[in-house]
Amino acid sequence: xxxxxxxxxxxxxxxxxALEALIALVADDLNAVNEQILSRMHSSVELIPQLGGYIVAxxxxxxxxxxxxxxxxLCGYQGTRxxxxxxCVEFLHTATxxxxxxxxxxxxxxxxxxANAVFGNKASVLVGDFLFARAFQIMVEDGxxxxxxxxxTASAVIAEGxxxxxxxxxxxxxxxxxxxxxxxxxxxxxxxxxxxxxxxVADRPAVEQAALRSYGMNLGIAxxxxxxxxxxxxxxxxxxxxxxxxxxxxxxxxxxxxAFRRGDEEERQFWRRTMEDLDQRDGDxxxxxxxxxxxxxxxxxxxxxxxxxxxxxxxxxxxxxSRIKHALLDVIDFVVSRDF
Amino acid sequence: xxxxxxxxxxxxxxxxxALEALIALVADDLNAVNEQILSRMHSSVELIPQLGGYIVAxxxxxxxxxxxxxxxxLCGYQGTRxxxxxxCVEFLHTATxxxxxxxxxxxxxxxxxxANAVFGNKASVLVGDFLFARAFQIMVEDGxxxxxxxxxTASAVIAEGxxxxxxxxxxxxxxxxxxxxxxxxxxxxxxxxxxxxxxxVADRPAVEQAALRSYGMNLGIAxxxxxxxxxxxxxxxxxxxxxxxxxxxxxxxxxxxxAFRRGDEEERQFWRRTMEDLDQRDGDxxxxxxxxxxxxxxxxxxxxxxxxxxxxxxxxxxxxxSRIKHALLDVIDFVVSRDF
Numbered sequence: 001x002x003x004x005x006x007x008x009x010x011x012x013x014x015x016x017x018a019l020e021a022l023i024a025l026v027a028d029d030l031n032a033v034n035e036q037i038l039s040r041m042h043s044s045v046e047l048i049p050q051l052g053g054y055i056v057a058x059x060x061x062x063x064x065x066x067x068x069x070x071x072x073x074l075c076g077y078q079g080t081r082x083x084x085x086x087x088c089v090e091f092l093h094t095a096t097x098x099x100x101x102x103x104x105x106x107x108x109x110x111x112x113x114x115a116n117a118v119f120g121n122k123a124s125v126l127v128g129d130f131l132f133a134r135a136f137q138i139m140v141e142d143g144x145x146x147x148x149x150x151x152x153t154a155s156a157v158i159a160e161g162x163x164x165x166x167x168x169x170x171x172x173x174x175x176x177x178x179x180x181x182x183x184x185x186x187x188x189x190x191x192x193x194x195x196x197x198x199x200x201v202a203d204r205p206a207v208e209q210a211a212l213r214s215y216g217m218n219l220g221i222a223x224x225x226x227x228x229x230x231x232x233x234x235x236x237x238x239x240x241x242x243x244x245x246x247x248x249x250x251x252x253x254x255x256x257x258x259a260f261r262r263g264d265e266e267e268r269q270f271w272r273r274t275m276e277d278l279d280q281r282d283g284d285x286x287x288x289x290x291x292x293x294x295x296x297x298x299x300x301x302x303x304x305x306x307x308x309x310x311x312x313x314x315x316x317x318x319x320x321x322s323r324i325k326h327a328l329l330d331v332i333d334f335v336v337s338r339d340f
Numbered sequence: 341x342x343x344x345x346x347x348x349x350x351x352x353x354x355x356x357x358a359l360e361a362l363i364a365l366v367a368d369d370l371n372a373v374n375e376q377i378l379s380r381m382h383s384s385v386e387l388i389p390q391l392g393g394y395i396v397a398x399x400x401x402x403x404x405x406x407x408x409x410x411x412x413x414l415c416g417y418q419g420t421r422x423x424x425x426x427x428c429v430e431f432l433h434t435a436t437x438x439x440x441x442x443x444x445x446x447x448x449x450x451x452x453x454x455a456n457a458v459f460g461n462k463a464s465v466l467v468g469d470f471l472f473a474r475a476f477q478i479m480v481e482d483g484x485x486x487x488x489x490x491x492x493t494a495s496a497v498i499a500e501g502x503x504x505x506x507x508x509x510x511x512x513x514x515x516x517x518x519x520x521x522x523x524x525x526x527x528x529x530x531x532x533x534x535x536x537x538x539x540x541v542a543d544r545p546a547v548e549q550a551a552l553r554s555y556g557m558n559l560g561i562a563x564x565x566x567x568x569x570x571x572x573x574x575x576x577x578x579x580x581x582x583x584x585x586x587x588x589x590x591x592x593x594x595x596x597x598x599a600f601r602r603g604d605e606e607e608r609q610f611w612r613r614t615m616e617d618l619d620q621r622d623g624d625x626x627x628x629x630x631x632x633x634x635x636x637x638x639x640x641x642x643x644x645x646x647x648x649x650x651x652x653x654x655x656x657x658x659x660x661x662s663r664i665k666h667a668l669l670d671v672i673d674f675v676v677s678r679d680f
Contacts, residue, residue: 045504099465125465126441126502132469133495138477140488148480148488155473164385323442 018330026069036087064194071198091135101243154193161185174252188220197225217314225305228253244285250275268283347465358670366409376427411538421541431475438468448667514592528560558652565645568593584625590615598637
């Protein structure tokens with residue numbers, strides 16, 4: 001069967017529309033966030049706004065800050081604190097990307113040359129540090145210890161997740177549990193924090209803050225699961241996207257975990273050679289995808305993502321119906337079904 | 341004349357005794373700090389305490405946290421908040437070292453193999469990030485927005501200083517002012533913050549907090565000036581220490597700035613070849629030291645350090661006489677005269 005059954009263009013377009021709809025609902029706030037991002041990246045050291053601007057302006061969908069804005073709106077918040085905090089969330093994300101690109105020695109990010117390829121590893125590490133610190137300065141100006149606690153904890157957890165990922169890389173013994181622990185920490189924790197902040201600024205009851213956190217956490221897990229599937233996606237390849245980055249680095253993501261477990265000894269030898277020894281040859285990536293397809297590893301990874309998407313959906317149940325609630329629900333489909 | 345006139349062993353031993361005397365006065369608190377450093381570095385991801393422990397336990401004199409403890413004692417503070425905050429200061433310093441070692445590709449730190457040489461660049465960047473985040477978590481537990489503001493600002497300024505240093509590296513046009521801006525940001529800012537925290541926890545008047553900050557800032561500038569001189573020190577070489585690290589990397593420190601400015605065109609060609617083009621040959625380091633000696637560049641750099649030491653001394657004038665005050669004054673001599 002086609003591994004891309006869950007990822008066909010029509011569904012994904014619907015998903016992408018869902019994200020556009022969510023963004024439209026927070027458009028004014030998002031403009032304010034973008035202004036804050038530019039103004040707070042200012043430094044007399046020119047390389048900082050230069051490099052920071054390169055990666056922040058480079059774009060992405062601003063999914064994480066959009067979640068903060070949407071969560072605040074879902075909570076009926078009428079103030080303006082959410083925009084600075086959404087900018088913090090994006091700064092923390094950007095800092096992580098900068099450090100991630102350095103450590104992964106990756107050459108490409110969002111189809112552009114990565115910041116470290118253009119500016120060098122040194123600058124990427126140090127500008128990442130600056131963005132971390134600047135994010136915390138913005139939080140201190142906001143003045144809420146709850147906000148600081150949430151984002152400090154998230155930052156520590158993210159770093160732990162990245163270190164944990166290091167220790168699972170090239171290790172085909174990695175379990176599904178260990179993989180989940182990594183993606184919860186390195187990706188889902190910031191989604192969770194981004195959403196929780198909306199409930200914090202709106203001063204909603206703890207149960208609602210926890211629900212927002214749960215929505216973000218489960219959405220984030222689904223997001224990373226699908227992201228890891230896309231790196232082996234035939235649709236992506238047909239769209240001209242680079243695939244196989246994780247494979248070349250020996251990152252043990254769920255599709256590999258499942259294919260390895262379900263494979264015979266000869267297949268496991270293949271995985272050990274390519275992922276542990278990084279002894280890779282022409283045709284290995286295609287063979288890896290064929291093995292994943294044979295064992296439904298990509299399909300089942302997306303099924304796991306659907307499970308977390310369903311949990312995210314239920315987490316929002318307690319909030320009254322509204323356009324923003326429906327947009328947040330629809331974005332789950334975007335995350336699970338995207339193939340761009 | 342001997343470039344090391346200010347750095348002879350006898351004076352330095354006196355200085356080192358001064359540091360020991362200061363440490364003795366805060367010994368109980370420092371034990372508590374060391375316990376906090378170990379316990380707060382805990383993570384279920386084993387590589388984190390492993391690598392963090394390697395560099396934190398690796399030692400150094402804990403000069404920065406000692407300054408926090410001493411400043412609190414100078415202010416007559418009777419509580420216990422200073423130990424956790426001193427641990428934060430050491431975490432921030434350690435995180436900076438980890439990132440600095442990565443970006444400098446240096447192989448040695450305090451005579452041991454640097455953490456990145458042992459654990460790899462990836463782990464050093466990510467464990468550094470973890471220590472940053474953990475430091476902020478500890479501050480949030482302390483609960484003072486003033487503390488958070490001071491250390492967030494310090495972190496942003498340090499990162500800016502490190503980036504600025506990148507842009508001056510290999511640039512023989514670097515001015516003394518630009519060099520000073522770099523060392524104020526990358527080194528002295530944390531000394532200033534470490535001292536200021538003592539006044540914050542003791543809730544002393546703003547003028548005393550500012551005086552402590554000034555003491556730390558000027559002590560930190562003197563410290564870095566001398567540190568940069570030591571990298572060209574014949575005494576260091578005779579003691580078997582590695583010298584010339586900055587030279588090999590093309591870092592434009594004050595001795596280079598002065599020797600370049602004071603040199604003739606042939607000498608400037610030498611500096612451009614070695615520091616800008618990094619085209620270095622056998623005997624170049626020795627020639628660099630000879631040129632610095634000819635132009636009194638090392639001696640005058642230490643004289644500049646003495647100037648900042650004198651400002652630091654006057655900053656403490658407003659505090660009543662006490663053993664801790666005298667120890668803080670004596671430590672200025674240690675910083676200016678050390679040659680270890």
